[in-house]
Amino acid sequence: MLRPLSGVLAVVFLVTCGPGIRTKEKVQEAIISRLQTRSGLDVNGLDVTTTAVSFQKNVAYATVSIHPKSDPSIQSMVMKYTLEDRDGKWVVVNVADSQGRGMIGHPSANTDQALPPGHPPIGGETPSAPSAPGGTGPKQ
Helix, strand or coil, rough: CHHHHHHHHHHHHHHHHCCCCHHHHHHHHHHHHHCCCEEEEEEEEEEEEEEEEEEEEEEEEEEEEEEEEECCCCCCCCEEEEEEEEEEEEEEEEEEECCCEECCCCCCCCCCCCCCCCCCCCCCCCCCCCCCCCCCCCCC
């Protein structure tokens, strides 16, 4: 009696967790949606190409090339995105440049984490630079 039930459970698991969302196209859709809503860029004027995607459990890692359509002489910008599967949709949780440095204005999903003491606020106004010893202003 358990055999047919376990077969049904396996089919349900494959349908809900299967390759439907685990595609390069679905990842790119989520990235373009993020660019449209959070970057202020005119996505219609850009070539956004997902050049690599890897999946690990419910996380996708994507490398994306972004290039203005109007000027082929400009070198592409390469970004790295981390996405999570949330209720069957990819959601961008982190954006970094090609060297893996996080991008200001593109916080990860864990924005409620405390910053180290003395760290300037992220996403708000930048405070003035602290004075160098002796009160002569910022060291350059």
